[in-house]
Every structure is written in C-alpha cells, then in structure tokens.
Amino acid sequence: MQANHTLYVRNLNERVALKTLKTALEAIFSGFGEILQIRAKSNIKLRGQAFITFKEVESATKALNEVQGFPLFSLPLDIQYARDRNFIFSIEDGTLEEHKKRRAVEQAERASLPKKARSDVPTLGASGWFPGGAPMPAEFLPPNSILFIENLPTETTDEKLADLFQQIPGFKEVRLVPGKSDIAFVEYETEAQATIAKQQLNMFQILPGREMRVSYARK
Known part of the structure; x- marks a missing residue:
C-alpha cells in the first residue's frame, strides 16, 4: 500500500x-x-x-x-x-x-445505529476531561487500574520498572513507550491496587535527584 x-x-x-x-x-x-x-x-x-x-x-x-x-x-x-x-x-x-x-x-x-452506539465518548470531568475537551490536571484524575509514569531515567528498562511495581499485589504488566524513554504505563488488576502503588511510588527516586511521577492514566 x-x-x-x-x-x-x-x-x-x-x-x-x-x-x-x-x-x-x-x-x-x-x-x-x-x-x-x-x-x-x-x-x-x-x-x-x-x-x-x-x-x-x-x-x-x-x-x-x-x-x-x-x-x-x-x-x-x-x-x-x-x-x-x-x-x-x-x-x-x-x-x-x-x-x-x-x-x-x-x-x-x-x-442508522442506536444512539448510544453512534455517540462519541462524552468529555466530562468524571472521565478525566473537563467540559469542552480540556485535559484535567493529573492530580484530579479519577482512579484507574492503569497508571501513567513520567520522568523516568533514560536507561530505565521494562525489567527494572517491573521489579519496582510488582512489589504491590495485583501487578499485571509494565510497558515503556517506543520513542519516549521517560514515560511508561503500568497496569494492575484493580483500581484499588493501582491506588496503593500510586501512593507508595509517586516521587520515588530511581536515581538520586530524579523523582518519578505516578498518576492515573486518563480514562
């Protein structure tokens, strides 16, 4: 093609x-x-x-x-x-x-589709977005079983990040993002388990002076 x-x-x-x-x-x-x-x-x-x-x-x-x-x-x-x-x-x-x-x-x-099927996902505050589609600040996002990780050291690997997050029960997987070495997604089985991980690991320093930021992924 x-x-x-x-x-x-x-x-x-x-x-x-x-x-x-x-x-x-x-x-x-x-x-x-x-x-x-x-x-x-x-x-x-x-x-x-x-x-x-x-x-x-x-x-x-x-x-x-x-x-x-x-x-x-x-x-x-x-x-x-x-x-x-x-x-x-x-x-x-x-x-x-x-x-x-x-x-x-x-x-x-x-x-011709039912109304519910053809409508776009609404941009409401409860879904992680303000009315009008503006993104909600990370600190106000609702709980999610998927976490968004930022400010990672360039040399961070899947294995290193998994070793850190699997200390929290319910860990499922971690995925680094191609082309973006400083961010990743981490998924847990439940929102409650992800919340514990967020509370315990937000601002954790993988390297001295490099604080990792952990927030809920936008729904």
Whole structure:
C-alpha cells in the first residue's frame, strides 16, 4: 500500500477506555513526529481500531516500522497505511468535495445505529476531561487500574520498572513507550491496587535527584 500521512492501527484492546487508548497512542506515536489527529471511536463497527495522522509522511513511515507489533495493553499493534486520505490533506490537494461525499455516506450509516452506539465518548470531568475537551490536571484524575509514569531515567528498562511495581499485589504488566524513554504505563488488576502503588511510588527516586511521577492514566 502506498505510503501516506495516516496510519491505520488495529487490534487495540477493546476493554480499555477510549480516552486511555488515545492517551497511550499519543504518547507512543508522538515520538516519531508531529501528530495532527488521532481518530478512534467506541461504536461497535469501529472499536479496536484508530487512525493516526502525521504532518509528515516520513514520520508515519518511521512509526509504522518501529511500533509494528508493540504490545499495548497486552495486544500487539497491527499497523498499516490508511487507504483513505485524511480530511486535513483533502483540503490541501483539492479533493475536498470527494471527501465530503464519502463523509456523507459514513454519517448516514452512523445515523442508522442506536444512539448510544453512534455517540462519541462524552468529555466530562468524571472521565478525566473537563467540559469542552480540556485535559484535567493529573492530580484530579479519577482512579484507574492503569497508571501513567513520567520522568523516568533514560536507561530505565521494562525489567527494572517491573521489579519496582510488582512489589504491590495485583501487578499485571509494565510497558515503556517506543520513542519516549521517560514515560511508561503500568497496569494492575484493580483500581484499588493501582491506588496503593500510586501512593507508595509517586516521587520515588530511581536515581538520586530524579523523582518519578505516578498518576492515573486518563480514562
């Protein structure tokens, strides 16, 4: 398939909240170049997949090659170039009218779905986002069984981080983010277990003077 700005990502874990998936995808793919858009939906037809549009084709190509098969929330990512051009570039190359026609067909199909299935995930404070879509500060995020780890030393490995977090009962897995050596996600079996880990390990110094920040991942 011809290289283009947009990647089609499949095999996303459907049990993970949509906003958590988007946050994870942004963290993973932003290390390869400027991202213009991440599209992922919660309805039945589109669950488990996403479209990620980069400003540069080269960034998309590098991300496809390096992130292919990366296990996100226990499932390996299946990445291809998208078949369809993104709306952003349709405007630039003069194919906007054709794009609008396709969108009209998609919207008609979407309108035939039950209201709950076709609606986007609301951006409410309780879900980790303020009204209007503005991200809620990390300290106010609601509990989540998945933790977001920041400010890690560059030389941190999966094994080193796992040794630290598996001291808390319920530990499931840790995933460093390709292209972003200072962040990771850690998952526990329950929100309560993740909360204990957050309380005990937030601001822990893996190296002297380097305090690790631990917060709930956005839902």
